[in-house]
Amino acid sequence: MAYLKELVNKPISGEWGSDGEGIKVLRTTNFTNKGVLNFDNVVTRDISAKIIEQKKLQKGDLIIEKSGGSPTQPVGRVVYFDEEGDFVCNNFTSILRPKREKVFPKYLLHMLFANHKFGITKMFQNKTTGIINLQLTRYLEKSNIPLPSLETQKKIAQLLDEATSLRNKTQEILKEYETLAQSIFLDMFSDPVTNKFKFQKGTIRDLINEAKYGTSEKASDEGKYPYLRMNNLTYEGYMDYSNIKYVNIPDKDLHKYLVKKGDLLFNRTNSKELVGKTAIFDSADPMVIAGYLIRVRFNEKANPFFVRAYLNSKYGKLVLRNMCKSIVGMANINAQELQNILILHPPIELQNKFAEKITLIEQQKELVKQELKESENLLNCLLQKAFRGELV
Template identity: 45%
Template structure:
């Protein structure tokens, strides 16, 4: 630890525990990319349980730490004077707000340097259940330049982060366009206005397999797709990959172009995220995902768009079961969902339209990748004292 470092425990302390009780406060959800977001804005409806009395109150300026912490799931609350979050989250506050920039501290706590520290210290044997003991979290060394320098660093990172967010928003909007094309061609699956024959998702498949339970890490020769690589808009985000060795991966745990990946375990609002894999390279997929491989009589683009429709998401959430605070849907249940089945020619026509949408996304993805590299470089320099 350098002379300008401080231990995190000298910067933050646990916030006083306050339960929501009967208070009517905004409900916030934690996301990996955007931190805390208004649940009503993100999901267009309430997805928290009806009884929020046990939810924790978080005041403006307090730090909320979710899980998995080794993927930077944490954020300062900047949206409301007071709001509520899941009781599973930890809430912290600054010991002296006049000495620390919240923006600077959040960027550091989500930086590669901090994430590497968390990963090295996690305890437990089950990947998504591993935790970081409080005393170890508070022992994290934090570089602490003067407050003015902290604010300057945060402002620089803000500029690039804003550009990244705009690119991601453009990609998401094009994803919404894909759903509009789906509804225009096939109608709302809930009503099936064009009278397509109705079957089950399983009728379209040749297999539905769970992913590998092997623990992925930062070393290995085969990339592994995990639940956080599937976005809420139905895209695959190929950043923040982990890896397995070829000896740990069998054929049933590999994804090839045209496979649809389904997120079977997540928070209640995110369970059921789905995306189609379109790249030529084979990659592995983790155990919280299900690989849906479509038969020659159906098209994977149609299945992926169906699973990302509002109708399918409502069905998925209604059939999910809560296990240890996480919503779960198994492969058998996914295959039981009713689905209109248009002729293969119509499905292929839809796939052709999606190809054009994907082509429109590509320049945004390329620019986003460049911005991400710049952001990572700036983080490294900022927290090494050379920005």
């Protein structure tokens, strides 16, 4: 074991400079939660040549987040720098330059990534004026890192790189299936703005039998019925049955709040970015919905797969974001407003064909999700063993 401060040179603080087209500056917005950088939105700033020379990133450097974070994402994320060209990092971050005679950079990356993932970094954060900061000096002084030989470190890093790559590739396959589903929607129905197939237009109200709110009963850890809340709908338009609460409902009222397979659920209250999350309930188990959700049942003119895809399209998201109103910091779209949304009315036969294709894609996605779960478990197991010094 060795303290982190023994394995890195003195941290190099970041710089922000002034507006300009000088040097590329990496920010925490360029961090991912996978230990790598995202270069899609790199800013440029004017910084003096002297400071650039002192603080320029080198291949193999680690960049650690000093300020930021959230209640669900502790500050202290770390990423690996391995790019050509001149870059510095901003003042919310610091460069940790490994002492290569003691530690292999990629090995140290995985150890610090494990620190963050397993909650060690969280012990070194504090909150001032709404910003979460990392106590970097204390973190360096108190963090213990398992330190096998350099040769063993390289082998461990390679093994963890391979496990991470497997996990990432599986995630990419899921994204490709999602892109395929969006492409099929556009091929069959076109962009709703251009409506090149000249489908009739109307409102969602024309397509449904009912739109009902859920119950306001308080959720608990025990109860007769699983209780679906807004966090059980994903932004991408799918159900997430993790973190389920429970509720008791009198039998006489149950029909008002019970959902059945094929019902469309609409999240009517959330932040402006998340209001309008739309998913199809796909479980055979009886469940009850909370008051922040709307249960929609369709008539013979609509297939819920089509309406879900419509509302989850880029066009649909934009419509929902523009129409929602804020109530005490939360955005809201009520049942009447939902029913008044304009929507294409393609033939039901075409909607059904779309649903068949999407069902096949989702079946394949379920298989990939299982593979992703297994690759996540493998990576976590290897990280834990390496973190405990057992992966030798």
